[in-house]
Amino acid sequence: MAPPLAGAKHNSHQRKLKPILGVSTALIVVIIIVVTAVIMRAKSTRRKSHWNDNNIEAAVMLKRYSYENVKKMTNSFAHVIGEGGFGTVYKGKLPDASGRDIALKILKESKGNGEEFINELASMSRASHVNIVSLFGFCYEGSNRAIIYEFMPNGSLDKFISEKMSTKMDWKILYNIAVGVARGLEYLHNSCVSKIVHFDIKPQNILMDEDFCPKISDFGLAKLCKKKDSVISLLDARGTIGYIAPEVFSKNFGGVSHKSDVYSYGMVILEMIGAKNIKRPESTSKNSSMYFPDWIYEDLERKETMKYFGDHIIEEEENIVKKMALVGLWCIQTNPSDRPPMRKVVEMLEGSLEALQVPPKPLLDLHVVTAWESVEESQETCFSTPNQLERPITL
Incomplete structure (x- = not known):
């Protein structure tokens, strides 16, 4: 049997050793966690590097x-x-x-x-x-x-529009371009392997081949979605000022979806018929720069739509312009649910003019204008700006 003094010394040694062992154990656990994190990060970096450098062609099949x-x-x-x-x-x-x-x-x-x-x-x-x-x-x-x-020998739609504005417009070509772009968007939204929302539909991103067949290009801002996705989650607003749907930069207007492309398409259509490039001699608005679809509504009510599109326009061309104007106005409705899907847009363009009704007239929302202008003044890299086109006021 050990002497009482020796037992006391042994117990005292154990009491001193326990805190040291506890601290050491905790330190070892921390070291293990840090080392594991470093290793995992290094592996992740290697995987990304390997993916980008060696296997990207397998992923994109090009x-x-x-x-x-x-x-x-x-x-x-x-x-x-x-x-x-x-x-x-x-x-x-x-x-x-x-x-x-x-x-x-x-x-x-x-x-x-x-x-x-x-x-x-x-x-x-x-x-x-x-x-x-x-x-x-x-x-x-x-x-x-x-x-x-x-290579697209006839360049982009914005150049085609600017060149034709000073001469007689070929309305049949413009109409075919409008239908072609609508079909391209309908394919991306409904028939592609993955549902694709472009998010940057504008004249600069519509190219034309030797036969003026339009082709949608520049998918840098596009988002691939599941077929069943009705609402898309975005971390940042994206697109070009003047063509961005209200809900893309403000959740107050609804969820972001394929209908955001429909809005951009509508702005392109109105630009194609020359609406926002026409200088009106007078305006019923108190503001010197009137929101251009607003006066289209007024002229539709007065049946004076063609007054500003040339003196020698024939009836067939007049019907084309009226149809494009009505479709464009339907596409830029403020509420995404009020806009037709691209499948319906194609039907509207290819159907009769008599079947089209004048859409409800959206109210000019000054909060949206303010929000858009603040976005335009910012230097966010997710936005691009039109090179040659005047910025219209949004809904």
Whole structure:
């Protein structure tokens, strides 16, 4: 049996040792957690790097070209055919026996892992339709990123509109363009492998081939959704000032959905018929700059719609313009639920003028105007601005 003094010393030693062991154990646990977090982060980084650098072509199902190939295809970037918020577009030729003309967009260096670049490739590689621009490949080498797609000899819709405004408009061509864009959007919303909402429909992103067949392009802001999704969750507003649906930058107007593209399409249609470019000699509004769809309603009521579209317009052309105006006004309704889906828009455009009713006249909401103007003044990178087009006031 141990002496009493020895037992006391032993118990005292154990009491002193317990706090030390407790602190040591806690320290070891913290170290394990930190080390595990570092390892997981490193693995995640390696996975992202591996994904972006080696396997992206498998995900988007497109041919991958080296940056050296890109330089050869564009003759060292000799022929610039366009510039935008995401990069510069050059004309070139495919490096194969066909020697087919191509447009090659060199993207500006973006933050992070190039989300816009990957987003555009993922969206467009899933779409195959006569009214959607076809992709031929891409380049991804470090900060050098390029998208290669079909060359469109008649350029963008905004240039076509600006060139024709000073001359006689070909209303049949404009009508066919309107129908083609509507069919392209209907395909993206309903018939594509993945439901795609474009979020940046505007004249600059509608390109035309040699036969003036319109093709929707620039999917950098697009969002892929599940077919059943009726409302889309967005972290940030996106689009171009003047074409953004009210609900995209203010939840007070409803949920964001494919109807947001419908609004943008309606603004494009009204611009195609020249509504916001026409200078009216007088205005019933107290404001010097009247919201342009507002006076279309007034002229529809007075049956004077064609007064500002030219003196020599024939009846067939007049019916085309009236139909496009009515469809455009239906598409820009403030409440998303009041806008027709693109399938219905196609039916309205291809149906008879007599079947179309004048839509309800939305009230001008000064809160929306203020919100839009504050957005326009901000420097958020998720927005792009039109290069040549005057900004209309929104609903």
